[in-house]
Amino acid sequence: MKRSFLFLLLCVISAIAIAQTTQTTQTTGMKLGLPKAHYHAENNDPAWLATATQLHGHLGPALVFGCRVGMAALDVVSAQGYFDVEVTAQGPFANPPQSCILDGLQISTGATLGKRNINVIEAEEYVFIVKNKRTGKTAELRPTPEILKLMWSRLEADDHEKDDAHAEMHRVEAIARQIAEMPQDKIMTITMLP
Numbered sequence: 001m002k003r004s005f006l007f008l009l010l011c012v013i014s015a016i017a018i019a020q021t022t023q024t025t026q027t028t029g030m031k032l033g034l035p036k037a038h039y040h041a042e043n044n045d046p047a048w049l050a051t052a053t054q055l056h057g058h059l060g061p062a063l064v065f066g067c068r069v070g071m072a073a074l075d076v077v078s079a080q081g082y083f084d085v086e087v088t089a090q091g092p093f094a095n096p097p098q099s100c101i102l103d104g105l106q107i108s109t110g111a112t113l114g115k116r117n118i119n120v121i122e123a124e125e126y127v128f129i130v131k132n133k134r135t136g137k138t139a140e141l142r143p144t145p146e147i148l149k150l151m152w153s154r155l156e157a158d159d160h161e162k163d164d165a166h167a168e169m170h171r172v173e174a175i176a177r178q179i180a181e182m183p184q185d186k187i188m189t190i191t192m193l194p
Helices: 002-021 048-056 061-077 100-109 145-156 165-181
Strands: 085-091 118-122 127-132 138-143 188-193
Touching: 048 061, 048 100, 048 165, 061 085, 061 100, 061 127, 061 138, 061 145, 061 165, 061 188, 085 100, 100 118, 138 145, 145 165
Parallel strands: 085 118
Antiparallel strands: 085 127, 127 138, 138 188
């Protein structure tokens, strides 16, 4: 319930910010605006997808996976996010699309590079450690083999399948939406740490 309210609030704040920044300012006469993300909402999309894609630029599987990990982490450590959370992300994040997970984590936990409460460590395996700084409650989250296979399945597609950019984007978005709706236990394992 708390997590749903937080993301609904984020969506409303994002919508207000977008509306305000696209208006002409009286002091400079300049038109300010956020970049336009490549995202077309579908009827079954959870509201948080629009917020996630506004920061990231498009709807992708790794972004959605990162969001799901962050949402689950906040819930399990009973954190509100932004300032009472510390995130450590370990994994092969050197390049997109793997590094896109980091945008999802920042969006869903509120831990950001700017606040220095998210730490990124290059490693061979994905491990996400989230700590509630108020209580010390800490969890370790790891992706299931099933989700890793699904997330990276499009990377294994034949080159001729990737020639059509529109079809490729449709495949990417379909996988992302599938991850958004999957049961949590199919996406990750969660272990509470002492």
